[in-house]
Amino acid sequence: MTEINEPTIQRACHGDPRAFAEVYNAFVALVFSVAFRISNVREDAEEITQEVFVNLFRKFSQFSFLSSLKTWIYRIAVNTALNARRTNVREAAKRVLAQQSLLLAQAPPQPDEIIQSEVEVQELLSRLPVEQRVCIVLRNIEGLSYQEIAETLQINLNTVRSRLKRAREALLAWKQGGEE
Amino acid sequence: MKCEECRDLVLTDFLDGELSEDRRVELLSHIGSCEACRKHLENSKRTLVEPFENLQRPKVFPRLWERIAGELEIDPAPGSSAPESVHSGKPGQMRFFLLSWVVLILVVVTTIVVFSRFSCIPPSSRLAGPLVSRAPPTSVVENLIATCRRDTLLEKSLKESLNFGTNFESIFLPAELFPIVRLSK
Numbered sequence: 001m002t003e004i005n006e007p008t009i010q011r012a013c014h015g016d017p018r019a020f021a022e023v024y025n026a027f028v029a030l031v032f033s034v035a036f037r038i039s040n041v042r043e044d045a046e047e048i049t050q051e052v053f054v055n056l057f058r059k060f061s062q063f064s065f066l067s068s069l070k071t072w073i074y075r076i077a078v079n080t081a082l083n084a085r086r087t088n089v090r091e092a093a094k095r096v097l098a099q100q101s102l103l104l105a106q107a108p109p110q111p112d113e114i115i116q117s118e119v120e121v122q123e124l125l126s127r128l129p130v131e132q133r134v135c136i137v138l139r140n141i142e143g144l145s146y147q148e149i150a151e152t153l154q155i156n157l158n159t160v161r162s163r164l165k166r167a168r169e170a171l172l173a174w175k176q177g178g179e180e
Numbered sequence: 181m182k183c184e185e186c187r188d189l190v191l192t193d194f195l196d197g198e199l200s201e202d203r204r205v206e207l208l209s210h211i212g213s214c215e216a217c218r219k220h221l222e223n224s225k226r227t228l229v230e231p232f233e234n235l236q237r238p239k240v241f242p243r244l245w246e247r248i249a250g251e252l253e254i255d256p257a258p259g260s261s262a263p264e265s266v267h268s269g270k271p272g273q274m275r276f277f278l279l280s281w282v283v284l285i286l287v288v289v290t291t292i293v294v295f296s297r298f299s300c301i302p303p304s305s306r307l308a309g310p311l312v313s314r315a316p317p318t319s320v321v322e323n324l325i326a327t328c329r330r331d332t333l334l335e336k337s338l339k340e341s342l343n344f345g346t347n348f349e350s351i352f353l354p355a356e357l358f359p360i361v362r363l364s365k
Contacts (some may be wrong), residue, residue, distance in 0.1 A: 017249075017252075020254070021245075024245060024248070028240050028244070028245070029240060032237075032238060032240045032244075033237045033238060036238050045238070046241075049240070049244060050244060050247055050248050050251070053248045054248060054252060057248075057252050057254075058252075113234050114234050114235075114236060116234075117231050117233070117234040117235050118235065118236075120231040121231050121232060121235055124231065139196060140228075140229075141232060141235060145196075145198070146196070146198055161192050161193070164191070164192050164196070165188060165192050168191045168192075168195075168224065168228050169191065171227060171228060172191075172223065172224065172227055172228070175227045176223075
């Protein structure tokens with residue numbers, strides 16, 4: 001991810017399209033990844049990413065510099081994805097299987113272990129309630145620390161720890177149940 | 181450390197690298213002496229960590245930015261140079277363009293000058309003295325006449341190409357080239 005310096009952020013806050021394009025280039029992969037892992041549907045992830053950046057451009061002046069820009073964008077991305085998921089959840093359930101096969105079909109040739117990981121992660125995430133799923137995405141995929149997850153979701157550290165523990169217990173139980 | 185505490189820590193702070201060094205040493209010491217907790221750790225790594233290690237971020241298509249820029253009504257390519265054209269191109273392209281025009285203009289001007297000099301030469305034998313003196317035959321024309329005299333085929337060809345069957349052209353062209361016209365008058 002490209003680092004964005006403060007003058008660029010200031011210019012983006014004042015509506016400079018060039019600065020905003022730099023912010024987009026720096027954070028789009030992050031936003032799209034979070035959106036895709038929460039929604040599990042590529043088209044939904046594109047719509048969520050679009051909504052995130054449109055809102056970001058219009059509300060950039062509200063960025064207070066009290067938290068990092070990355071944390072602020074993560075927060076907007078997670079909230080937007082959760083809102084979209086609430087409205088799209090029924091449609092998403094219908095589309096998810098077709099989406100998985102389409103995703104694999106469209107992907108460039110990849111080693112088997114990468115394809116296997118993609119399938120396995122989608123399977124694991126689909127087993128979790130959404131608040132646990134978000135914590136796993138931010139920790140295991142995005143690599144955020146407990147403190148960063150707490151700031152992004154505006155919850156305390158023990159809640160982060162608790163959600164991760166319950167999510168992992170559930171996944172272990174599901175996996176062991178499948179193997180037995 | 182009890183097994184329950186060890187297993188909770190394995191699922192959270194230990195797997196995520198959030199455990200302090202003292203607690204980490206304590207946990208590893210317990211795992212070294214507890215077969216069940218060791219298996220729990222191995223199983224947790226295999227199930228909860230390894231699948232995420234080979235994961236790649238999904239590809240973002242460029243069309244997404246175009247859609248966002250379109251909705252915001254901003255330039256989708258701010259800061260990038262305009263499409264290259266002759267007028268907004270690089271300095272080298274501009275120099276080549278100007279040089280081409282200069283060469284073209286020189287060729288056109290030279291052609292006009294040469295044609296005008298050939299076509300405006302007054303026939304010295306027909307025109308009055310003052311006019312002859314103002315526009316004397318050039319050395320080029322003299323050379324041409326001399327060449328024609330030496331080469332009868334060239335003389336014939338030149339007469340045919342310049343004579344349209346009237347007396348009019350004999351007014352403007354050297355009398356040496358039109359003995360027939362001159363004699364017929």
